[in-house]
Amino acid sequence: MRGLNGKRVIVTGGGSGIGRAVCERFGEEGAEVAVFDMNEGGAQETVRLIQSAGGKAQAYKVDITDRAQVDKAVAAFEAGGPIDVLVNNAGWDVIKPFLDSDADLWKKVIDINLYGPLNMHHAVLPGMVNNGGGRVVNIASDAGRVGSSGEAVYSACKGGIISFTKTVARELARKGIQLNAVAPGPTDTPLFAQVAEGEAGAKIAEGLKRAIPMKRLAQPTDYPGIICFLSSDDAGFITGQVISVSGGLSMHG
Ligand code: NAD
Secondary structure (H helix, E strand, O other), X not given: OOOOOOOEEEEEOOOOHHHXXXXXXXXXXXXXXXXXXXXXXXXXXXXXXXXXXOOEEEEEEOOOOOHHHHHHHHHHHHOOOOOOEEEEOOOOOOOOOHHHOOHHHHHHHHHHHHHHHHHHHXXXXXXXXXXXXXXXXXXXXXXXXXXXXXXXXXHHHHHHHHHHHHHHHHHHHHHOEEEEEXXXXXXXXXXXXXXXXXXXXXXXXXXHHHHOOOOOOEOHHHOHHHHHHHHOHHHOOOOOOEEEEOOOOOXXX
């Protein structure tokens, strides 16, 4: 991938699942990776994996819903040099029909999946503007493009992140900043295991595998290629786009 060697990259939620696979690939490409995660042990394990493969990485314990924590961690990483790439990947959900959910759950889902990425953009983008450019890749979800039963508020957040990505891409294109989104389909990660646990969950997982044209769940390793591409010199004229990584589960929209 052209142009990633020596780049300084933040990946939120880098301590698990898709985020960890993305961090490892940036490390292999020669980037310096800041692993932001509220799970410090997970972030440290990702750093260990990158360093043991000869890469550069640091762990930051950050809850992205807390602006003070975000500002402190961004400033600490930025003290070592400008930030070139931000991957907003941290996310969370539970499966619950909307009418069975309550405002406490809505708040938690919105805080993590919408407010957190807003905090990250607001903290990182001014530095990118000053530096004359940068890349952002937002991990949305196919739920935000086509909806997903039991994930109404999460879908609203992910749809919100997609339109936010397009809007800020328009606002900052002239400043050399490119924002794109990747929309995962069902992916075999700890988050998916948590939402699909139990007998009912196993049925959902089986049903999804049947519905996916490529007949399997995504794996975390299905994502680093597209995310590193969108962060690289090879994607120098792409902004405001959404790429679905779902084995063909959603093809329209
Ligand atoms: P995961 O649970 O394996 O990893 C998510 C990481 O985010 C964890 O390490 C967690 O500690 C961290 N995190 C959560 N809340 C945080 C917060 N407030 N501050 C900092 N870190 C926080 O999940 P995953 O499946 O790898 O999901 C990654 C992204 O992909 C998420 O945005 C998720 O919504 C999206 N996604 C996942 C699937 C799927 O089926 N797994 C499908 C569509 C979209």
